[in-house]
Amino acid sequence: MLKVAVGSSNPAKVHAVKEAFGRDAEIIEIKASSGVSEQPFSDEETVEGASNRARNCLGESDAQIGIGLEGGVVQTKYGLFLCNWGALADREGNLFIAGGARVALPAPIAKRLLSGEELGPVMDEYTKKEGIRKKEGAIGIFTNGRITRQEMFSHIMDMLIGQYEFRKVEKKQ
Numbered sequence: 001m002l003k004v005a006v007g008s009s010n011p012a013k014v015h016a017v018k019e020a021f022g023r024d025a026e027i028i029e030i031k032a033s034s035g036v037s038e039q040p041f042s043d044e045e046t047v048e049g050a051s052n053r054a055r056n057c058l059g060e061s062d063a064q065i066g067i068g069l070e071g072g073v074v075q076t077k078y079g080l081f082l083c084n085w086g087a088l089a090d091r092e093g094n095l096f097i098a099g100g101a102r103v104a105l106p107a108p109i110a111k112r113l114l115s116g117e118e119l120g121p122v123m124d125e126y127t128k129k130e131g132i133r134k135k136e137g138a139i140g141i142f143t144n145g146r147i148t149r150q151e152m153f154s155h156i157m158d159m160l161i162g163q164y165e166f167r168k169v170e171k172k173q
């Protein structure tokens with residue numbers, strides 16, 4: 001059975017990984033460090049966090065595949081956007097990367113992030129709910145529930161596994 005380690009215990013991430021691999025894989029959760037700030041502030045930093053988590057999963061377990069999923073924000077001339085990145089590392093040294101959907105953060109939220117606050121706590125305060133980051137996520141709130149954080153990570157997972165499969169098919173030819 002394929003053993004997959006995911007570098008997080010956040011249910012929005014773990015469920016997306018489980019759903020993407022299906023019943024044929026054993027999924028274990030690892031406290032993998034991202035090596036970046038708690039609130040990544042660029043695509044590069046967010047990709048780096050995802051990649052570090054994926055590689056650290058392999059270092060800290062005997063899994064064949066390591067998965068890192070990381071959320072961040074990115075500054076654009078249209079405002080501050082949510083960004084999400086995923087990485088899949090295998091034992092052959094391959095690292096596959098894929099990015100998720102983006103959505104603009106409302107100005108009052110963006111302002112708080114720019115002054116140094118972290119999105120997770122800001123979202124809880126804003127919605128007067130607890131643990132938004134583990135549930136529908138900011139993307140769920142700001143899209144009126146149409147796209148949840150798990151769904152967004154599911155999309156990233158399909159892009160990661162798809163690239164991994166494609167590479168295997170290519171090697172055989």
Ligand SMILES: O=P(O)(O)OP(=O)(O)OP(=O)(O)OC[C@H]1O[C@@H](n2cnc3c(O)ncnc32)[C@H](O)[C@@H]1O
Nearest residue numbers: 008010038039070071118119120123133137138139
């Ligand atoms: O336990 P881990 O795996 O670290 O999960 P996390 O929810 O902290 O997620 P990230 O580290 O990937 O996200 C970086 C920061 O952005 C916050 N964040 C990212 N996406 C979010 C979302 O959709 N809703 C709420 N907070 C979010 C999160 O709380 C962190 O402060």
Ligand SMILES: [Mg+2]
Nearest residue numbers: 034038039071
């Ligand atoms: Mg985190």
